Amino acid sequence: MTEYSALLVTGGAGFIGSNFIRMALAEKPGLKIVNLDELTYAGNLENLSGCESNPSYVFVKGSICDKDLVLATIRKYNIDGIINFAAESHVDRSISGPEIFVETNVMGTLKLLQCAKECGVKRFLQVSTDEVYGSLGKEGLFTESTTIKPNSPYSASKASADHMVHAFHHTYGMDTVITRCSNNYGPYQFPEKMLPLCINNALNGKTIPVYGDGMQIRDWLYVYDHCTAIMEVFVNGKSGDVYNIGGCNEKTNLELVRTVLRIVGRDESLISFVKDRPGHDRRYAIDASKLMSSSSWKPSVTFEEGIEKTIKWYVDNRAWLDAVCSGSYRAYYEKMYSRR
Ligand code: NAD
Ligand code: TYD
Secondary structure, rough: OOOOOEEEEEEEEEEEEHHHHHHHHHHHHOOOOOOOOOOOOOOOOOHHHOOOOOOOEEEEEOOOOHHHHHHHHHOOOOOOOOEOOOOOHHHHHHHHHOHHHHHHHHHHHHHHHHHHHHHHOOEEEEEEEHHHHOOOOOOEEEEEOOOOOOOHHHHHHHHHHHHHHHHHHHHHHOEEEEEEEEEEEEOOOOOOHHHHHHHHHHOOOEEEEEOOOOEEEEEEEHHHHHHHHHHHHHOOOOOOOOOEEEEOOOEEHHHHHHHHHHHHHOOOEEEEOOOOOOOOOEOOEEEEHHHHOOOOOOOOOOOOHHHHHHHHHHHHHHHHHHHHHHHHHHHHHHHHOOOO
């Protein structure tokens, strides 16, 4: 097993990246974590409050597209591993403005790979998504050999990045691994995504916009379990391989909304069916048996526990939620939902 001394974590001020950094600081003492984040609308240093005082943690503000900065950062901190979380991550935004998704997710990943190669970084992990596989019918699961068939500009940009990572492994012999996870939920998720949006609206007695018939299916995994799986693949995954990550928790969107309303103590009159998302993928479901049979990783949190914990976190952190929902979020919400 290769030992690592300093990890460059990109996009570490976002939802999953910040949860990953908290997990890594707690569970890998002595491992230096350098967080490179541009702090877009989705990046929030509040997600890492308390980490600043940890001597193993460093924050660098900047973009993965800025090669000079990335090279300088890798050299300054003797980075020997990179985990790339940085991305534009919201499907609806990719539908109204795909360009930034290509810039960040494709060009940014390419530049990061070039810098890693130039500096001889030992391993590069690309955090990808199950959405690169496209949409499932009623039966079946995504495996690592399912054909890549992305449907949204977001998933197309993530699939392109995956292909580039594979090309760097195949052509230049770089040590790379790719993880493809299902939908995450948990603390610090920006409320443009379904679950925190639903929790926020339910807490405030506002209607919850459900796209189309609400019978689309997603496979939900508690964010901490995604983070431990990423660490497992980073440390022990086979070079050049792809690993699916998922929790076997398929829920329709309506089931999810009803669960939140029940826990928050609101009635179903808050459900509002609105115009569907164009090109909406019907069903995602992950077969994570490759990772589970090659390691001791398994989800540690059931959906029932995870959803209770998550809602409690948002209730206990109303100040965080109110702060991220002020300012530009209001304009976004108005634009996205007022005439839907
Ligand atoms: P997020 O939108 O919450 O966070 C993205 C972070 O990347 C933000 O902190 C943002 O400031 C940063 N960023 C954006 N552009 C950047 C740039 N050019 N340079 C540096 N930083 C930049 O996203 P998330 O939900 O935490 O997702 C993280 C990763 O996991 C993404 O790659 C996403 O595709 C993948 N993923 C997400 C899910 C999910 O359910 N959220 C599931 C599977 C995979
Ligand atoms: P989302 O959180 O955007 O994740 P993804 O599209 O990447 O799976 O959406 C999860 C599901 O919830 C998806 O089927 C779209 C649906 N959805 C709604 O019905 N209403 C909403 O306001 C949002 C944001 C999503």
